[in-house]
Amino acid sequence: MASPSDRMTPQERRIGASLASIFALRMLGLFLILPVFAVYAATLPGGDDRTLIGLALGAYGLTQAVLQIPFGMASDRFGRKPVIVFGLLLFALGSFVAAWAPDMHWMIVGRVLQGTGAISAAVTALAADLTREEQRTKVMAMIGSSIGLVFALSLVGAPLLYGWIGMGGLFVLTGLLALGALGLLARLPSPPRPDTQARLPLREVLTNGALLKLNLGIGVLHVIQMAMFVVLPHALVVRGALPAPEHWKVYLPAVLASFVVMVPAIIAAEKRDKMRPVFLSAIALAALVQGGLYFLGDSLWWLGLWLLLFFVAFNILEATLPSLVSRTAPPAAKGAALGVYNTTQAVGLFIGGAMGGVIAQHFGDNAVFSACALLAVCWMIVAFSMTFPRRAQPAT
Numbered sequence: 001m002a003s004p005s006d007r008m009t010p011q012e013r014r015i016g017a018s019l020a021s022i023f024a025l026r027m028l029g030l031f032l033i034l035p036v037f038a039v040y041a042a043t044l045p046g047g048d049d050r051t052l053i054g055l056a057l058g059a060y061g062l063t064q065a066v067l068q069i070p071f072g073m074a075s076d077r078f079g080r081k082p083v084i085v086f087g088l089l090l091f092a093l094g095s096f097v098a099a100w101a102p103d104m105h106w107m108i109v110g111r112v113l114q115g116t117g118a119i120s121a122a123v124t125a126l127a128a129d130l131t132r133e134e135q136r137t138k139v140m141a142m143i144g145s146s147i148g149l150v151f152a153l154s155l156v157g158a159p160l161l162y163g164w165i166g167m168g169g170l171f172v173l174t175g176l177l178a179l180g181a182l183g184l185l186a187r188l189p190s191p192p193r194p195d196t197q198a199r200l201p202l203r204e205v206l207t208n209g210a211l212l213k214l215n216l217g218i219g220v221l222h223v224i225q226m227a228m229f230v231v232l233p234h235a236l237v238v239r240g241a242l243p244a245p246e247h248w249k250v251y252l253p254a255v256l257a258s259f260v261v262m263v264p265a266i267i268a269a270e271k272r273d274k275m276r277p278v279f280l281s282a283i284a285l286a287a288l289v290q291g292g293l294y295f296l297g298d299s300l301w302w303l304g305l306w307l308l309l310f311f312v313a314f315n316i317l318e319a320t321l322p323s324l325v326s327r328t329a330p331p332a333a334k335g336a337a338l339g340v341y342n343t344t345q346a347v348g349l350f351i352g353g354a355m356g357g358v359i360a361q362h363f364g365d366n367a368v369f370s371a372c373a374l375l376a377v378c379w380m381i382v383a384f385s386m387t388f389p390r391r392a393q394p395a396t
Helices: 010-031 037-041 050-078 080-100 104-115 120-130 133-186 202-206 209-238 248-271 275-296 300-328 331-363 365-383
Strands: none
Touching: 010 080, 010 120, 010 133, 037 050, 037 133, 050 080, 050 104, 050 120, 050 331, 080 104, 080 120, 080 133, 120 133, 120 300, 120 331, 133 248, 133 300, 202 331, 209 275, 209 300, 209 331, 209 365, 248 275, 248 300, 275 300, 275 365, 300 331, 331 365
8 A cells, every 4th residue: 555655635636737737838839829820810911921930930939948047046045836827928918919910020029028938937836845855756747748739739728719710819718817827826826935145156056967958858858759750740631531631530539548558657657666667668769669660660550559659659758757857966056957858858859850850851751750860869868867756754
């Protein structure tokens, strides 16, 4: 029978659910417009310029990458909740500007403002502050899984919402949700004020060998994710004979089923102190998926299976990596460390999209899967040298 320390308390479950909801808003701003933005952009002045469309889509991620470290450091100095409130207000302002935007230039301004709400580091640092170490990966799993869930729901819901309320309505909705998240944040307990005298220079975070390996991991994971999704829609159409509007029929079940498979792995990692084998197995599974897509991705069923296995690996790694960062980082620099981590994540998203497009254009879809497999193998080699924190022993 599990001891009380092995179970999340009601407060920890509420903290995890609230922070996952807040965190999901950042990804909602990125994912919700992807399926329909190009259609809408054509109706705006300047919408016939693909460069401006690309800038509008990429501006969000760019400002996220630039501001994650400053926001994380600010949360170490001024507290987590004030920084999250400020970021949510900026996100909401950008959403309303984008909803009003009369042309593509103002749309870019709105997307830049949305991206300035770079709250990921502060949210994950707050999760680490408010939960016991032996439960932290479970809470991080709730937060990390929100990425996959929001992505799948966006693929399904964005076309429907666009038909009902238009692009302006989509942006207004994301802005209102951000303001609603302030209510969730207000109900959470406040962690102790940071010790500003104990703050560490950023260079000590940037040169920490253990943190460098974790940052490399999240960067590689998101390079693989974005590169895959440059070519997977084409593979589903060509190999799986599934029209683009019906791709959600594969994405949504794969994401939801992956959560069911992921839970026992997270329990084993935390409760049974199996973090190392679970972590390394997830990287190996990500590499195996790329080989499967290369050699055995010639039918819809195979594609669906490999996609399910990818989301299993992705969700395990998305949950364990920030937990490991929060345990490894010096207490006085937890926000800064998570800021660097989230910056690396955003850079990985950008590099993955660019890399996937270039490789697919010049060498074909299978070359993308080969490159992703190679990256995963290199990551595995680095991960073998990692030292994994032991499971915290609860106080008696």
